[in-house]
Amino acid sequence: MEVGRIVKVAGPLVVAEGMSGAKMYDVALVSEKKLLGEIIELKGDLASIQVYEETAGVGPGEPVFPTGAPLSVELGPGLIRSIYDGVERPLDVIASIAGEFITRGIHVPALDRKKKWHFKPTKKKGDRIESGDVIGEVQETELVIHKIMVPPGIRGELLEIKEGEYTVEEPVAVVKTPEGERKEIIMMQKWPVRKPRPYREKVLPVELMVTGQRVIDTFFPVTKGGTACVPGPFGSGKTVIQHQLAKWSDADIVVYIGCGERGNEMTDVLIEFPELKDPRSGLPLMERTVLIANTSNMPVAAREASVYTGITIAEYFRDMGYSVALMADSTSRWAEAMREISGRLEEMPGEEGYPAYLAARVATFYERAGRVKCLGSPEREGALTVIGAVSPPGGDLSDPVVQATLRVVKVFWSLEDKLAYRRHFPAINWLTSYSLYRDISKEWLEKNVAPDFFDLTNEAMRILEKEAELEEIVRLVGVENLSQEDQLLLEIARSIREDFLHQNAFHEVDTYSSLKKQYLMLQTILFFYKKLKELVSRGQTVAELKKLPTWERIARMKYSTEDKIEEVVKSIREEIENAVSVS
Amino acid sequence: MPSLSLNSKKFIEYQAVNDISGPLLLVEGVEDVKYAELVEIILPNGETRHGQVLQVEQDKALIQVFEGTTGIDTPKTKVRFLARGIELPLSVDMLGRVFDGLGRPIDGGPEIIAEERRDINGAPINPYSRDYPNEFIQTGISAIDGLNTLVRGQKLPIFSGSGLPHNKLAAQIARQAKVLGEQEEFAVVFGAMGITFEEAEFFINDFKKTGALERTVLFLNLADDPAIERIATPRVVLTTAEYLAFAKHYHVLVILTDMTNYCEALREISAARKEVPGRRGYPGYLYTDLATIYERAGRIKGKKGSITLIPILTMPEDDKTHPIPDLTGYITEGQIILSRGLHRKKIYPPIDVLPSLSRLKDKGIGEGKTREDHSDVFNQLFAAYARGKEAQELAVILGEAALSEMDKLYYKFADIFEERYVGQGEYEDRSIFQTLDLGWELLSMFPRSELKRIRDEYLDKYLPRFQKEES
Numbered sequence A: 001m002e003v004g005r006i007v008k009v010a011g012p013l014v015v016a017e018g019m020s021g022a023k024m025y026d027v028a029l030v031s032e033k034k035l036l037g038e039i040i041e042l043k044g045d046l047a048s049i050q051v052y053e054e055t056a057g058v059g060p061g062e063p064v065f066p067t068g069a070p071l072s073v074e075l076g077p078g079l080i081r082s083i084y085d086g087v088e089r090p091l092d093v094i095a096s097i098a099g100e101f102i103t104r105g106i107h108v109p110a111l112d113r114k115k116k117w118h119f120k121p122t123k124k125k126g127d128r129i130e131s132g133d134v135i136g137e138v139q140e141t142e143l144v145i146h147k148i149m150v151p152p153g154i155r156g157e158l159l160e161i162k163e164g165e166y167t168v169e170e171p172v173a174v175v176k177t178p179e180g181e182r183k184e185i186i187m188m189q190k191w192p193v194r195k196p197r198p199y200r201e202k203v204l205p206v207e208l209m210v211t212g213q214r215v216i217d218t219f220f221p222v223t224k225g226g227t228a229c230v231p232g233p234f235g236s237g238k239t240v241i242q243h244q245l246a247k248w249s250d251a252d253i254v255v256y257i258g259c260g261e262r263g264n265e266m267t268d269v270l271i272e273f274p275e276l277k278d279p280r281s282g283l284p285l286m287e288r289t290v291l292i293a294n295t296s297n298m299p300v301a302a303r304e305a306s307v308y309t310g311i312t313i314a315e316y317f318r319d320m321g322y323s324v325a326l327m328a329d330s331t332s333r334w335a336e337a338m339r340e341i342s343g344r345l346e347e348m349p350g351e352e353g354y355p356a357y358l359a360a361r362v363a364t365f366y367e368r369a370g371r372v373k374c375l376g377s378p379e380r381e382g383a384l385t386v387i388g389a390v391s392p393p394g395g396d397l398s399d400p401v402v403q404a405t406l407r408v409v410k411v412f413w414s415l416e417d418k419l420a421y422r423r424h425f426p427a428i429n430w431l432t433s434y435s436l437y438r439d440i441s442k443e444w445l446e447k448n449v450a451p452d453f454f455d456l457t458n459e460a461m462r463i464l465e466k467e468a469e470l471e472e473i474v475r476l477v478g479v480e481n482l483s484q485e486d487q488l489l490l491e492i493a494r495s496i497r498e499d500f501l502h503q504n505a506f507h508e509v510d511t512y513s514s515l516k517k518q519y520l521m522l523q524t525i526l527f528f529y530k531k532l533k534e535l536v537s538r539g540q541t542v543a544e545l546k547k548l549p550t551w552e553r554i555a556r557m558k559y560s561t562e563d564k565i566e567e568v569v570k571s572i573r574e575e576i577e578n579a580v581s582v583s
Numbered sequence B: 001m002p003s004l005s006l007n008s009k010k011f012i013e014y015q016a017v018n019d020i021s022g023p024l025l026l027v028e029g030v031e032d033v034k035y036a037e038l039v040e041i042i043l044p045n046g047e048t049r050h051g052q053v054l055q056v057e058q059d060k061a062l063i064q065v066f067e068g069t070t071g072i073d074t075p076k077t078k079v080r081f082l083a084r085g086i087e088l089p090l091s092v093d094m095l096g097r098v099f100d101g102l103g104r105p106i107d108g109g110p111e112i113i114a115e116e117r118r119d120i121n122g123a124p125i126n127p128y129s130r131d132y133p134n135e136f137i138q139t140g141i142s143a144i145d146g147l148n149t150l151v152r153g154q155k156l157p158i159f160s161g162s163g164l165p166h167n168k169l170a171a172q173i174a175r176q177a178k179v180l181g182e183q184e185e186f187a188v189v190f191g192a193m194g195i196t197f198e199e200a201e202f203f204i205n206d207f208k209k210t211g212a213l214e215r216t217v218l219f220l221n222l223a224d225d226p227a228i229e230r231i232a233t234p235r236v237v238l239t240t241a242e243y244l245a246f247a248k249h250y251h252v253l254v255i256l257t258d259m260t261n262y263c264e265a266l267r268e269i270s271a272a273r274k275e276v277p278g279r280r281g282y283p284g285y286l287y288t289d290l291a292t293i294y295e296r297a298g299r300i301k302g303k304k305g306s307i308t309l310i311p312i313l314t315m316p317e318d319d320k321t322h323p324i325p326d327l328t329g330y331i332t333e334g335q336i337i338l339s340r341g342l343h344r345k346k347i348y349p350p351i352d353v354l355p356s357l358s359r360l361k362d363k364g365i366g367e368g369k370t371r372e373d374h375s376d377v378f379n380q381l382f383a384a385y386a387r388g389k390e391a392q393e394l395a396v397i398l399g400e401a402a403l404s405e406m407d408k409l410y411y412k413f414a415d416i417f418e419e420r421y422v423g424q425g426e427y428e429d430r431s432i433f434q435t436l437d438l439g440w441e442l443l444s445m446f447p448r449s450e451l452k453r454i455r456d457e458y459l460d461k462y463l464p465r466f467q468k469e470e471s
């Protein structure tokens, strides 16, 4: 391919001439330093290239080498436990080559070329295969069996397939195509990041993604294959929620994208995840996690690419039939990267300077989530759940990125700084947040936890709504002027907020609650409420009832471990029954 | 046509300034110019200024001039491209010295004999190579140590307002900060951007008085110094800090004041480039730009030193949602917010603890770091103070009499807490144990059943010591 010549450098944007052979979204290497870039605009023989590395020291006259291939990721064994930058360069390998500071022009493959993996066939010689078929397995980590799938565009009859130790580039099987050609299959695939991976058919999500976070699971649940967003001002808890979901949600695979956020937050994951145990398997959580890190001081154009790199990896695991959860923290930084590049391209700005195609890009991104029937055999379903944090300026929800996101996602966890200041965490506002998956969760909770669970959640929500109304009145007339019933409701609402919704991510027990525990806790609070109502109707005052020791025991339920909670709850119930029968 | 002349250093000199707009120069007919290259501008009177290439297109280079463009005229000014970025000569001899905002000595002392020269833009720390900040720094200030704990390698800004004592507070932190039980090489790198002579003197005198000056490096760009120079100052400061921390093993505390002036300089450049402005005229890339400064703080695996960063900024109109504090808060690991209300009540330091936050505190406190009960005590103090403030608000509308008995107690607590816990002397250095015990003492005014956020075992262990005899 022809070598182009730089005519302009403006920050991350480089314009080159003599590029008539190039295509949109092709990768180009910029200058003799071979800086990685992607073509994002073509006008005649002028190509505008967003460069994923620092461009200082680059100038007009230097060469540009088009590669003729779109920006792609490598997919295969070795992804799990990796930490990649926005264009899938392994940061650990870069550190071993370049030291603690990232230097330019380093090209390292995403997947280790030397490592041997043990491949076990699940098909045999003579089998007919087609794209998407699982032909074998690799035990990638203790938690993850990596399914080796026939890459797109290949079908035919298996001529050879053998168990053994292979690198990602060595053929594990040979196929005879209908045209009579011999084609080798290797474990590694490449896929262009901006193109969604194919599947047979999308189906509606039906299963809850259990997160162990009480306010989420009981009030605003997300499904496997669903979409959610977490907007909030700085310090309101977006990252902690994303980390909590990455830790505790019952997905098979987690892809975590640190997009334009803090370096220390990635370090936190790298240090903490290998030590945390998956509550189901008891194995380290890192064994199912892939990290993508483009921290806020890393080149801005790679930030734009990082969300696509992440979601393509996530789709690849979905195609194996896994339930994958992807967290992107924060999608606002991705949008800002788009805005910056768009500004340098001198495009017509839309709202707040964002490009006019912002909403379309956001929608296309979230549309890559979903529950799908995968291509090929055996028949299997995969799910990709996407949860994006949004960081609006000043926490203002009229921000174009928030608005574009709310138009497509089904769950809205609204973080509020007022709650965060009071250290009510997770600072999810229970009145303004919503989940459009509550219908699904009704069925699911009734079937999998308890028939009355969903009704309890409704009752609790009603109490909190009533509380908000009463608070208006209190503000005018004071608490003492409310009826005893209403005063009791306020006390119970406080208990639901502080003893149930409030959940400390850093407390060793409280950090995760099983659905059973969530159910028992809520049930106990509402049972207490029912009994107290009886007492109030028999003339007892709330002031007297507040003296019951039960309040404090309820407040401590969340610190009971999973194996003790049933016992604890039982004894609290007994105490309540006694209190009622004495009076 | 440009007049080319080869000077002794073999750099091409152009006499082709074509356009001047605000702090920017447009030079035409250039060859082989690189993006972000350092430029020397020689005025007709022989004065030399410095600039940097912001954009280069064909034979046209757009240059920002650090010292401003006054006095530059199009026909006679010469421009020389230096084929490198802005580099800073570095050495441990910088300790105890005073430099201008671009790193040139202004204290009458000798030039620095460089042990090493580094580009002031640095390079991003590989997130894989970072080590998580988790060592407790005792500042001796209860509102920080107890509730918004600072750790080594953290970036924790002070959000202030004009007229509030942020300088006193920063100086007190610099004076008192220590890691318990350790004697290690400690240095302060101080960067002033657009602050007044008086403010700068305050810091210098304070450092002198406490003998801290010889382990301090000062970079001063004062209010009457060129505004565009401020764009380089924080980078010069952090390049020095990185050198001291990661090449020379110092624990470095960096103070940058006032970031608001830095951002204004950036806005000036952006406006001169006629870029599409973001909120309040600040450029859309303000977040990324600030991040390339703030993210240089931290720790690195296998390195002894660290960079702890305390940027100070004054919030225009005390507005936390103004783009400068807002974007800063999105990058830093928490924030210390000063309150005009507390300042009026004569409470020093006037730290508004409710919206203040140290994100890294959880890793820096607890058994073996501070004390086992730390986390529970601060949760409880927060909750109690928040409820107390709410009660006070309610009382404004309804009168104190309308509050429940319990709310009255919280009301009282909030006042005592502000006065005794938040409030302390400018030279009062409280140990973390004094701070924690003070917390217990104040909480003991509540019945035990109200202390829901503290574990039973700690209540059993600590509370009796502080409870007054009940009659």
Ligand SMILES: Nc1ncnc2c1ncn2[C@@H]1O[C@H](COP(=O)(O)OP(=O)(O)OP(=O)(O)O)[C@@H](O)[C@H]1O
Pocket (backbone or CB within 6 Å): A232, A233, A234, A235, A236, A237, A238, A239, A240, A241, A261, A391, A425, A426, A427, A503, A504, A505, A506, B329, B330, B331, B357, B358, B359, B360
């Ligand atoms: N569930 C929780 N339990 C306990 N503390 C929490 C919880 N959620 C948030 N916090 C506290 O709030 C702080 C800020 O949270 P986080 O870092 O998630 O904010 P953020 O919304 O991601 O902010 P930014 O936009 O600046 O990244 C945390 O460091 C922690 O102290």
Ligand SMILES: [Mg+2]
Pocket (backbone or CB within 6 Å): A238, A239, A240, A261, A329
């Ligand atoms: Mg965050």
